[in-house]
Amino acid sequence: MVLKIQNVTLYTGNGEKQLKTSIVVEGKKILAVGEEADRLQADTVIDGTGKTVIPGLFDMHVHLGMDGVGDPFAQVAGDTPARSAYRHHINAQKQLKSGVTSVRNLGSKWHIDLDYRNSISDGLMAGPSVYGSGQAIVMTGGHGYPFSTEADGEDGVRKAARETLKAGADVIKLMATGGVMTPGVDPGSPQLSEKEMRAAVEEALHAGKTTAAHAQGTAGIQNAVRAGITTIEHGIFLDDETIELMIKYGTVLVPTLAAPYYIVQHAESGGIPAHAVKKAVDCFKVHQESFKKALAAGVRIAAGTDAGTPFNVHGDFAKELELMHEYGMEVKDIITAATLQAAKTLNVDQTAGSLEKGKVADFVILDEDPEADISAFRKIHSVYKEGECVHESASKLEAVVG
Incomplete structure (x- = not known):
């Protein structure tokens, strides 16, 4: 027809x-x-x-196994694989109804996002196109370690990357710095080293896949960029040198502005761990300024929400686009960031x-x-x-x- x-x-x-x-x-x-x-x-x-x-629309940073509750790490810890799979499907349907026809899932325990992707592509169920990372790769005790693959040293990270690719990952997710939600780690502190990440990037390239780095602190962002990472997730502490480096390497920024926004907005709810609230409040303003500087300098930007983090629910992609606009991005450019630039970043722009x-x-x-x-x-x-x-x-x- x-x-x-x-x-x-x-x-x-x-x-x-x-x-x-x-x-x-x-x-x-x-x-x-x-x-x-x-x-x-x-x-x-x-x-x-x-x-x-x-x-x-493409949401380039989601966690389908998290619902946006105040403490999503506790939610993941309490789930069985089956319950997590159901959660993936329900959250994906919310994404689809909001106009998000493609998601890049950056971290699911047990690689459930990869099985969920396959269930959709095989016609078992309907849903958005899913590009999954499986479990992220982190240093021992690194950000998100309770539901990630811990690996150390170039050989250890290379092996973890190969195992993740064997499981069917579309993208390798690496933790270049600490983060807001993990207790006892500093968002500004480097974690996986440049050499460790380069080992994973090499394996991804050999397999024709892309890479993403959770990278909030300046030194860790620079490590990831020099390692050849495809996308920087969050990019909270960007200085001029780092921005120039991203432009030189063609690195794409996925700012996830909604993630700290919702933690700050709900800081008094009592549902979010105190350590996460403190770190998000400390990062909030500088994150906005980093986005504005990157935008003005011409860094390539793809839209992503980090949906599943506290009060950052699936199906609310519009909030990320509204924040991008509030911080200076033109509507046509926002649409490109959420569509064609995202597809280019995933190497699917010839068909989508x-x-x-x-x-x-x-x-x-x-x-x-x-x-x-x-x-x-x-x-x-x-x-x-x-x-x-x-x-x-x-x-x-x-x-x-x-």
């Missing part, structure tokens, strides 16, 4: 915005957009007057990430234009995954033909 949605505002994902235009889908693929789509006939034609179409002929038909219909009101990212009318409507609001669009 050929479906045409016409009279819409359309953001392609590559920085282009088209007015009063069309998108045509056949099966799982985009048949045409823009003027070519306007001319094509279709089995079903839907009038999208007043609506805005954007590519399906933008609304172009021949690409997979993952797209979202919004009730309003986010350039007119940034809250439009919350006003989801419908979500299409591989050409199929997987979520729709109560107000259905009118079919004018078919």
